[in-house]
């Protein structure tokens with residue numbers, strides 16, 4: 426185990442390593458799948474799914490990616506303050522109080538419906554917009570079957586329409602019902618675009634694919650593929666991650682220091698609520714990571730595991746806010762100061778984010794995007810200092 430006392434604070438307690446080489450690889454792999462005329466528009470919302478939005482977007486800038494999407498105007502503003510270039514599309518609602526951010530930071534705002542278009546018009550300054558269209562998800566956007574109100578947005582004085590887009594909500598499978606629904610969404614979108622062009626509207630960019638759309642339905646085309654989860658090398662589920670394992674590489678690893686190791690005598694308890702009781706002599710390690718860092722409490726009592734010295738160590742008792750205990754009875758080398766791999770590889774063993782997500786009863790997207798701000802994000806290239814010896 427390389428001892429790493431040299432970088433206190435950075436790799437002191439618990440941290441996330443962001444492998445920029447893996448990100449480059451995934452961007453290239455996804456670019457190779459793009460239909461003609463389509464470009465990547467990476468989704469870097471929620472701190473780039475927990476990876477750190479500014480370093481990720483700046484690396485993508487370096488690779489020639491010039492378009493991004495985020496969830497909120499504040500996220501867009503932060504990217505700009507962090508030196509990110511190119512177009513930044515705000516996918517979600519923005520409160521009128523935040524409209525000044527759109528012009529100050531040259532963001533592109535999604536017009537989510539008619540009343541919103543009216544409010545944005547009232548801000549009195551020209552704003553760049555894309556029009557969000559609902560083709561079946563029933564979340565945000567103008568109904569695709571009514572072109573009138575959409576055409577109306579093009580006539581608004583302060584709204585500079587640069588694109589029209591929709592979101593597929595069942596593209597993660599190719600099962601018959603989902604496939605029929607997805608193709609129906611795409612067809613409704615295509616008809617709308619045709620209708621708007623027929624009315625003389627300059628629609629600009631059109632886009633509908635996100636990660637699963639690009640991977641499962643690349644022929645649906647468009648100007649952009651708004652890729653999030655796939656860019657980070659994961660599928661939403663363990664099965665999908667497995668399916669794409671030859672195409673995509675995981676970008677993020679999470680590591681946590683072993684703070685302390687102790688041995689329980691048979692019958693002794695460990696943790697809150699006496700949730701664990703040792704049946705035999707049991708060696709446990711206390712890790713410096715907890716649910717406040719995004720290691721879900723649902724991984725308690727053996728549901729989750731970490732890696733130490735290339736072997737799995739299951740969670741003992743309840744995950745705490747700042748600590749987690751794991752069973753290291755079978756890992757005699759384990760000692761205080763070790764960097765346990767919470768997500769990532771150590772030797773032959775790997776824990777993918779999708780495995781941990783499944784164990785926690787959720788999808789990879791949620792697990793990654795909830796990784797907490799206490800984990801410092803450390804950009805690395807290729808294999809990092811620890812994890813695989």
Ligand SMILES: *Cc1c(COP(=O)(O)O)cnc(C)c1O
Pocket residue numbers: 468470516592634635636637651652653654655
């Ligand atoms: C988050 C988001 C995306 C990216 O989705 P992934 O499945 O992670 O690729 C694309 N489009 C919209 C509208 C989104 O909200």
